[in-house]
Amino acid sequence: MPKFVYDFTEGNKDLKDLLGGKGANLAEMTNLGLPVPPGFTITTEACRAYLSRGVLPDGLDEEITRHLTALEEKMGKRLGQPDDPLLVSVRSGAKFSMPGMMETVLNIGLNDESVHGLAKQAGGDERFAWDSYRRLIQMFGKTVLGIGDGRFEEEFDRVKGSRQDYEVTADELRGIVETFKDIVRQETGGDFPTDPREQMDMAIKAVFESWNAPRAVLYRRQERIPADLGTAVTVCTMVFGNCGMDSGTGVAFTRDPGSGRQGVYGDYLQNAQGEDVVAGIRNTLPLQRLEEIDPASYRELLSIMEKLENHYRDLCDIEFTIERGKLWMLQTRVGKRTPAAAFRIATQLVDQGLIDMDEAVRRVNGEQLANLMFPRFDDGAEKTLIATGMNASPGAAVGKAVFSSERAVELAARGEDVILVRRETNPDDLGGMIAARGVLTSRGGKTSHAAVVARGMGKTCVCGAEELDVSPAEHRFTAPGGIVVNEGDVISIDGTTGAVYLGEVPVVDSPVVEYFETGAVADELVGAVDRVMKHADRVRRMGVRANADTPDDAARARRFGAQGIGLCRTEHMFLGERRRLVEDLILAEDDEGRRAALEALQPLQEADFIEILAAMDGLPVTIRLLDPPLHEFLPDMVDLSVKVATGEGTEKDEALLAAVKRLHEQNPMLGLRGVRLGLVVPGLFAMQVRAIARATKARRDAGGDPRPEIMIPLVGAVQELELVREEAEAILREVGVDALVGTMIEVPRAALTAGQIAEAAEFFSFGTNDLTQMTWGFSRDDVEAAFFPAYMDLGVFGVSPFETLDRDGVGRLMRLAVEEGRKTRPGLKLGICGEHGGDPESVRFCHGIGLDYVSCSPFRVPVARLEAARAALFEGRGAG
The missing domain is CATH 3.30.1490.20 (ATP-grasp fold, A domain)
Structure with missing residues (x-):
């Protein structure tokens, strides 16, 4: 037993x-x-x-x-x-x-009997005894009998009036006890158990x-x-803290949980029990006042606090009671702390010789680091709250409200700060999102396009502020109370809380981001971050790359410590003015027209690749060939239909409408995209591979050290990869350069047949965004707002599978692909480039299954570096 x-x-x-x-x-x-x-x-x-x-x-x-x-x-x-x-x-x-x-x-x-014995114990203190009895009935009634605490509080407040709790007399407390027993009888139909x-x-x-x-x-x-x-x-x-003014109760911290600074921190309350401090029903005294009230207990408490901190080798949170001058310890635990305090305390304890740097890295985490990297509003500033949405991407952003990406780009080019306000965003808004200080939407949730892209860029974002009536056509939104914000009006958004404020709220910049950008150690906190990150890089096994599509992103990622690019999405290079060239490709009626469109696109792609390879000189750059379906590069079907129907459309508009209808798919995610495009649109992938090869040669001829890797998306069968790889290798030989050719594992069949696919792939990169969608059988854009909140409430999800890897489903497919892929090709390079690559828990999982690297947004690179180190250290210690 x-x-x-x-x-x-x-x-x-x-x-x-x-x-x-x-x-x-x-x-x-x-x-x-x-x-x-x-x-x-x-x-x-x-x-x-x-x-x-x-x-x-x-x-x-x-x-x-x-x-x-x-x-x-x-x-x-x-x-x-x-x-x-x-x-x-x-x-x-x-x-x-x-x-x-x-x-x-x-x-x-x-x-009713032992209350008199308690009074006798207390030297005849009837008030103390009856106060203890009324507390028992109140707490027992609420906790055990399920009676709403308001019933008891109302009665106690009625008798107490404006006095303090300890001013209620013994006779009054005796009457309150009887009233409380009556409440129990009324609510439960039975007597309070004696x-x-x-x-x-x-x-x-x-x-x-x-x-x-x-x-x-x-x-x-x-x-x-x-x-x-x-x-x-x-x-x-x-033990009783409510025995009189020589008794009391308190909470103490061995150092400041807000800043990490050493000193005496805590609260004390005379003539009270512990629940009074926690409930906040009475104003407490600073712990330092105990030195005046009871010097002996104060000295003993400080001695115990020092002993506990040295024993636990960490900040300790302590609850204590003093009963008639006698100190009692009721609880201790390793105390919760702010992110800033976590980093400071970890390095302080190293300096005190209580822990080593390995343990210091274990003591902090990626989410704490991310919190320190976001700007924030000045807590002391006046604010006018007009709406609240979802805290989609942390930080604080202030700027003029604009209602189109074009306007955001225009004003930002003039040096003005803007907030892009949309009902929801789509890929066409990327330019505006990059230009804006922050993004505000009235629709969508934490995994909507706006949220995902903003988080990836480290951009402040508030999503799903449903109280706002956004009218892009009128360039304004209306908030509750009839508040109208027109284009050009200044607003402030808090991505940490989801708050939307009218006007400008002062923002405090993050010195931690400045440190990652410049290496400047501005203060004690940044110094602590610097020490932790340098040690983390020494102990981690897994590499960290960045998802970057532009030279600026690549350069920033490198400053943030990225060891290469794990995902360069070429579709972003076809937006803006280049869309017309894609339109020409789609509308081409013969091989000659198609070839002309591709020849016009190739030098533009080549120039892009030269800059990105230069920014990552000497480091690997994984370039994904075109992934989305072609119709995403065409105008909206409804808009085109209206133009053609009203006679305002040109001949090209009519041709585009016919192409849109021809390419329209009921479920584009499962349609003509990725490797399928490369196989059915002659010359498309060849043009991209040739651009990569020529850019590589140009960089090499210029004295650089380019290291491209070509990634084929959406492969589900080894035959698909073999066909594209054969074409790619012929082009590479023709130009005279080398590059690894591999694939993105993002459909379940690819994971299940990884052993076969590894025969043709030199690397795997797990595209966990699509792998999650296809494994679960839902489209993120369609279902996130529809039923995710209900699934969270019902406990189906503890966390969105798009935020943290689903280990049991998606993770199992990944583990299988790793094992079978490496069985076929022992030297197979393995990484992850989905958004999970910057999620701390997912990073630890990737380390556990043996990936070589994770890739994430530039802003999340430091987070992934830290979590990769923690994964290695916990593995070495035998912990998970």
Whole structure:
């Protein structure tokens, strides 16, 4: 039979899986000889058994009885003993900290008899005893009996009036207790339980059940905490901070969790219990005031804080109570901190000799680094909030509202800051998005085109601000309250919160981005980032490349530490003025016309490649041949139809409309695109390969070191790749240059037949955007807004599969492709170029399956560098 209950003298901080964070750390502090009230912990295994069966597991009740009896013997009193009661708290304590998400009940053991014994214990302090009793009924009623806390609060506030809690008299509290018992009777149809053991047993079950409370489920989903862990329960002897002004309760941090600076940080509240501090119902004192109030306890607390920080080798968050001048430690844990504090503390602890740089890199993460890279609004500035949308891409952006990409480009060229405002964006808006300081849409979500592209560029974006009525034709939008913002009016958007403000809000730039751009170490924080990143680059195994389509993007990626380009999308080179050449290609009626269009495109592509190869000189550049269907380069069918129908269209418009209708597809994602285009449109891929080859030769002749890699998209069968590769290699030989030829693994069949495809491919690059869509069987653009929010609420998704790799489905296909591909070709180069390449959790997965590199947007390169190092370090330590 498993052991379900552990005394605080058993266990240690490494048993969080079994004892939860609270129980494990109480055991650790007890082992250190710190003043911890005696108690015991009921394990997470017991919780899981209870939640699965609905009853306590066999043997648990007897174990609780044995430990309670031992506790009573140690304290010399029984639970709820009328003349001298032992009282206990029952608290939740999961493996991962979930502050405020689950339940606590204090003062268990009080009833109409033992309340008098408690007053006697307290030297006749009737007020203290009745205050403790009313707290028990209130917390028990809310947590165990499910009574809305408002019922109790309203009654207590009615009696208290404008006074402080501690000014309510003993007689008034006695009356409040009776009223609270009446509330219990009215709400439940029964009396408040007076048997101490029944109180404790009911509270334990309630804490177990709080694991599945809606707020706990939501918190776990947001924090990606597994749902099957369960919570432990600690049963701890009560110590009282509400015994008078020589008592109190507080929270302390061993250093500032906001900045990381060393010092005394925390709050203290005299004559109060711990819940009063957490609930914020009374104004607390700075922890430093404790030195004046109780110098002896203050000195002891500082000594304990130093001991705990040195023992845990980290910032510690501490809860304590002082009972009539006696200090008690109720909890400690490694404290949560801001991203800036995380980096500062990690390097401070290295300097103190408490940890090494390997551990410092483990202590920070990519999301914290990304947070430090985004600009932000000045917290102290005045702001006029007019709408709120989804916080799609963090940062702060200020500029004139513009309603077309063309206008954004025009004003930005004059040196003006603009915010591109659209109902939603599409690929034609890329120029405007690049030019704008930020993007605001009234439709779409976190995986919409605007959100994905903005995140990739490190551009601030707020999506789905449905309160806004955007009218591009009238160059304005209307916000709630009739506020109209016309083109040229200044607005400010906060991609971290989703807020939209009227007018200019001051923005604070990120010195961390300046560091990555220039290498300048501006302050202590940047110095900490610099130390962490340099060590990360020394220890990581996996390379980091960038997704970059322009020379500027390539150059920036290199400054940010990219080791090459993992995805250069050639379709972006066909936009703007070059679209007419693509139109000519599509409208060509014979081989001669098609050849003329391709010959006009080739030198333009060649010039693009020369610049990109120069920016990445000496590093690999993976160039993807044309992927999207041709109709995306043609005008909109509705617009053309209107022009032709009204007689305003030209002959070319009529020809374009016929081409649009001919190329129209019900499901373009699964239609004529990628390698299929290269096989059915003669000369298209050959033109691109020749442009790559000639650009490579030009760079080599100029003394450069170009290293192109040609990637064939959407391959599903090895025969497709063999045909294109044969044509490509002939062109490379003709020009006299070398380049690897490989493929993007983005359809499930490619993953399933990777062993065959590796016979013709020198590298694989996983295109996880399309691989996710095709594996799940949905189009991101169509379904994200339609049902993703519902799927999140229902728990089908813990996180969007477009944000973090779906390990069980997409990840399994990737793992299979890696194994079979390398079995066929042991030296096969493997990477990922989907947007997941910049997601921390996905980077760690890619390391685990043995990829050689990840590729992501230039802005996310530092994040991927850090996470690749952390993956290597955790693997070396045997952790996941």
